[in-house]
Amino acid sequence: MGRIPCCEKDNVKRGQWTPEEDNKLSSYIAQHGTRNWRLIPKNAGLQRCGKSCRLRWTNYLRPDLKHGQFSEAEEQTIVKLHSIVGNRWSIIAAQLPGRTDNDVKNHWNTKLKKKLSGMGIDPVTHKPFSHLMAEIATTLEPPQVAHLAEAALGCFKDEMLHLLTKRRIDFQLQQSNASLGNNTATHINSKQEEQDETIEKIKLGLSRAIQEPDMLPPNKLWDSSGPTFTNFAGTCSAFPYSVSGFQYEPSSFSNERDGSPWNQSMCTGSTCTAGDRQGCLPDKLEENGEDSRAGKEITLRDEPIIFNSDSVLWDLPSDDLMHPIV
DNA sequence: AAAATCTACAACCGCACGAGA
DNA sequence: GTCTCGTGCGGTTGTAGATTT
Numbered sequence: 001m002g003r004i005p006c007c008e009k010d011n012v013k014r015g016q017w018t019p020e021e022d023n024k025l026s027s028y029i030a031q032h033g034t035r036n037w038r039l040i041p042k043n044a045g046l047q048r049c050g051k052s053c054r055l056r057w058t059n060y061l062r063p064d065l066k067h068g069q070f071s072e073a074e075e076q077t078i079v080k081l082h083s084i085v086g087n088r089w090s091i092i093a094a095q096l097p098g099r100t101d102n103d104v105k106n107h108w109n110t111k112l113k114k115k116l117s118g119m120g121i122d123p124v125t126h127k128p129f130s131h132l133m134a135e136i137a138t139t140l141e142p143p144q145v146a147h148l149a150e151a152a153l154g155c156f157k158d159e160m161l162h163l164l165t166k167r168r169i170d171f172q173l174q175q176s177n178a179s180l181g182n183n184t185a186t187h188i189n190s191k192q193e194e195q196d197e198t199i200e201k202i203k204l205g206l207s208r209a210i211q212e213p214d215m216l217p218p219n220k221l222w223d224s225s226g227p228t229f230t231n232f233a234g235t236c237s238a239f240p241y242s243v244s245g246f247q248y249e250p251s252s253f254s255n256e257r258d259g260s261p262w263n264q265s266m267c268t269g270s271t272c273t274a275g276d277r278q279g280c281l282p283d284k285l286e287e288n289g290e291d292s293r294a295g296k297e298i299t300l301r302d303e304p305i306i307f308n309s310d311s312v313l314w315d316l317p318s319d320d321l322m323h324p325i326v
Numbered sequence: 327a328a329a330a331t332c333t334a335c336a337a338c339c340g341c342a343c344g345a346g347a
Numbered sequence: 348g349t350c351t352c353g354t355g356c357g358g359t360t361g362t363a364g365a366t367t368t
Contacts, residue, residue, distance in 0.1 A: 014337080014338075015336095015337075015338095015361085015362090016336075016337080016361095016362085016363090017336085017337090036353075037353070037354075038352085038353070049338095050353085051338085051339090051353095051354085052337075052338080054353095054354075054355095055336090055337065055338080056336090056337085058355095059335095059336075059337085060336075060337095087357065087358085088356090088357090089356075089357065090355075090356060090357085101355090101356070101357080102335085102336080102337090102357095103335085105357075105358085106334070106335055106336085107334090107335090109334095110333065110334050110335075111333095111334085
């Protein structure tokens with residue numbers, strides 16, 4: 001037997017809410033509270049489904065909501081928490097006062113994912129793409145590695161060319177050239193040179209990541225004792241360590257023990273070993289039982305809850321958390 | 327100026343859970 | 348234990364406005 005619908009779909013209005021509807025809902029809730037969502041539309045004189053009313057209230061009308069842009073601190077919190085809990089938007093939103101899970105989800109999907117990708121970081125694993133490639137490369141035979149490198153370079157090249165030829169960048173280059181008194185021809189030449197140089201740097205960085213044996217110990221790819229992404233980034237300046245207006249905040253990820261800003265983010269991946277978990281976080285969180293909903297205890301496989309009031313959430317001080325994640 | 331494309335965000339949908347009968 | 352109901356959640360879609368061609 002299927003679930004009965006929450007309302008008769010024929011009789012309810014859908015789509016954008018009007019200011020009048022917002023007023024009706026807000027004033028009804030101000031008087032009567034949010035006790036029974038199924039009854040609220042009827043009693044408030046709205047031709048909406050109760051679920052729609054609940055969503056409208058929780059995501060938009062609630063007086064404690066923030067409606068402005070996400071601050072850099074909020075973005076960093078989202079990135080950090082996402083690297084730990086994944087797409088558990090309600091958990092992430094609980095740490096951001098005035099933000100809803102829908103807000104956080106939308107912001108992640110529209111902006112943060114792209115920002116991370118633009119920084120060469122996989123938004124799913126939170127690992128640098130180059131290291132993912134290198135990790136894959138360790139499982140391949142040398143001829144296959146060559147093909148992989150070719151394919152990766154193709155992707156990088158297309159992406160970089162796309163980015164570098166964006167109108168906005170042209171405009172910025174044009175402005176800087178204009179201020180130097182350069183003409184259009186030199187502008188185009190310098191842009192082409194910059195593309196070529198960038199591609200060469202990508203090639204160098206990727207080949208190093210794949211070839212350097214020390215860089216990727218077979219069974220402990222992200223070991224804190226190994227070479228760091230900082231080193232890699234140092235050899236490949238085209239790989240953006242920070243992107244205008246946004247940083248992956250190496251300082252807050254910084255592991256005092258080895259000075260590597262990236263090791264902790266690397267620990268989120270499937271290759272993170274038990275030893276690596278000291279001071280970093282698990283590759284995957286496992287919940288007690290099958291429930292993956294907010295409010296449940298989150299545990300490491302055999303380890304105690306990682307979120308307690310004294311513990312450090314990565315390097316996010318516990319004070320930064322609005323609500324303990326349990 | 328108009329069409330095409332992109333972006334951001336609101337809203338919807340279906341599934342799952344917990345509480346209570 | 349089972350069923351119903353209310354609610355929470357995450358994924359997806361729709362769309363208005365902005366930007367680019």
